[in-house]
Amino acid sequence: MALAHLCLPGYTAPMKDGIETRLYVDAPLAAGGAVPLGLDQTHYLRNVLRLGPGEGVALFNGRDGEWRAQIAAVSKKAAELAVIEQLRPQRPEPDVWLAFAPIKRARIDFTAQKATELGASLLWPVMTRHTMVDRVNTDRLRANAVEAAEQSDRLTVPEVREPAKLETLIEAWPEDRALILADETGGPPIADALAMHRDRSLTRAGFLIGPEGGFAEAELDRLRKLPFVTPVSLGARLLRADTAALAVLAIWQALVGDWTTRHD
């Protein structure tokens, strides 16, 4: 785990069984196991959270559910956690992808954080004709996703893919996954499109959000001809790319995903 902790301001750590800290780790989690922490997570635990031996931490790795652990040892450069008992089993999560033309730094961080809170299972930067950003720091995207997963009580971290050209994304897109295109030139209302397709498997879906300058006409033509693409409209106001990304994920969760069942 060489993920830098970004120490995003403003998160309120969840209180769960008196444990206020959740950490995402790579190691397998099972009762009696020991989990070593690398330099960055040790620094976070020791110098940011000021936790020491005996204190509790919740761990998850995206595979084994959530576990209560205790700090067994901590030095300047390394720490070891003792895994005690399972708090929550791993459960299936919504399967919705977000492919998006990358935007500038603060707002791409923000998109990764919010998309993670909103339950995206995969984040995929896509380079389109009018995309103004030509480099994407995927390590940073992933660090944002990890921190948001830790803070939002998720049991997984979304997969972060390396940036792809639009044509590469189209070729790699699974045909049984609906690609829902936020089409700024118009289309059926998003709620109608999602309701219409609820019979088909919209539970495996992905959204594609263009750059601030919009898709090129040729790109829209190419996309609309694909059998797995559904264009949708998000109203007449101009939305920034990050707003559109969060809007579609929230609407999908409300109509198709795991916000459709009662949570008490």
Next chain:
Amino acid sequence: MALAHLCLPGYTAPMKDGIETRLYVDAPLAAGGAVPLGLDQTHYLRNVLRLGPGEGVALFNGRDGEWRAQIAAVSKKAAELAVIEQLRPQRPEPDVWLAFAPIKRARIDFTAQKATELGASLLWPVMTRHTMVDRVNTDRLRANAVEAAEQSDRLTVPEVREPAKLETLIEAWPEDRALILADETGGPPIADALAMHRDRSLTRAGFLIGPEGGFAEAELDRLRKLPFVTPVSLGARLLRADTAALAVLAIWQALVGDWTTRHD
């Protein structure tokens, strides 16, 4: 108009009839009229956009639609615009309020911008038991809303109210406006609640989003007993307050507001 222009990075100005700049003004707008600009907007026009006499600007004031105007004169401290012709008539807009416990600076700016893009008609900071921020710069909130309205092609700017205590908000809340409470302790799924109430007038609605620490139990009890309050759930993951605010507005627009009609 003494609104500072924040020059938010990353917006792509809309291209409309060759006009790339939209300005919100207070003055009445009619063909042949003249609109004076104050110091801040003059600075923005002259030094940020580097526009000079003869160049076109679109104007709106929230009452008279959108107008094409031309820069008639510009000096260091003032400018005058000549109003030429109407581009769009004023139209009714969705009527959805956002009441929210204020959060820290960058994220409250962000909430005002995104809520404006998503069509909120009123922004109202509300002080609850666990709200950690005790001062709100409503001028700054309003400047963010103005800039987002200019960039998102809106014909109005949301009203920004002065912060109120929760009890004051409850007393001032119109009884014929549904208050939809984002209830982190659970409740019916938001899509079900919105669908159920579609017969009643959910077209006049407002959302209430609590602080990062959540509402106090007594506050939730008080709210749930009010006849115009509908609690809704936003799933099991923990959402940051700004994420929740944007999510509910997007879902309302998709199910009740003006994203329900086709836009081409």
